[in-house]
Amino acid sequence: MTKILLVEDEDALRAGIARTLRERGHEVVEAGDGEEGLEHLKAGDYGLVICDLALPGLDGLAMLRAAGDTLGQARVLLMSGYAIDAAPPELAGRPHHALRKPIAHSAVADEAGALLAA
Numbered sequence: 660m661t662k663i664l665l666v667e668d669e670d671a672l673r674a675g676i677a678r679t680l681r682e683r684g685h686e687v688v689e690a691g692d693g694e695e696g697l698e699h700l701k702a703g704d705y706g707l708v709i710c711d712l713a714l715p716g717l718d719g720l721a722m723l724r725a726a727g728d729t730l731g732q733a734r735v736l737l738m739s740g741y742a743i744d745a746a747p748p749e750l751a752g753r754p755h756h757a758l759r760k761p762i763a764h765s766a767v768a769d770e771a772g773a774l775l776a777a
Contacts, residue, residue, distance in 0.1 A: 661775055662686045662703065666696035666710035666719065667738070672760075676709070679764040680771065693717030700726040705733045707775055709767065711760075712739040724749045734774045738762065 663685050667673035670691070677687045688703065690696035693714040700708070700722070708730070710719040719737060723730065735755040737743060743757040756774050758767060 660684050660686055661706040662688070663707045663709060663771065664688050664690065664696060664699050664703070664705045664733075666690045666693065666708070666714065666722065668692055668711060668714050672764075675764040676767045679768045683768055683772065685771075693719060693722035697722050697725050701729050704731060707734050707736060707771055709736040709738065709771060712737055712743070713741070720747050720749050734777075736767070736771055736774055738767070 663680055665673060665677055665687055668691055673689055677689050680687045688699050690699055694717050696710060697717060710722065712719040723735065735750055735753060737755065737757040738760055739757065740760045742759065754774060754777055756770055758770055
């Protein structure tokens with residue numbers, strides 16, 4: 660079982676993805692914005708961080724940058740309603756993937772599983 664941090668400001672989307680991940684056997688911690696996500700990152704050890712890029716306040720990349728070494732060996736799955744053209748420098752050398760929203764809950768869980776298996 661992998662511990663996953665899910666940072667998404669859309670309540671219904673976050674709840675649906677979290678439910679699907681839990682059904683697949685993962686432990687999921689949810690955060691509704693970047694500040695809350697950063698608090699969880701600093702307090703826990705996660706195998707995967709799934710985060711929206713466009714979050715109120717502290718956006719997804721700023722959250723990951725602020726987390727620094729507390730990310731440990733976590734893999735990162737980014738989600739955005741906008742195109743993600745290139746790998747963000749914050750993720751250089753870290754296993755990651757990006758998904759374009761809207762996306763089905765099961766597709767996020769599938770990508771999470773593939774990223775964790777890589």
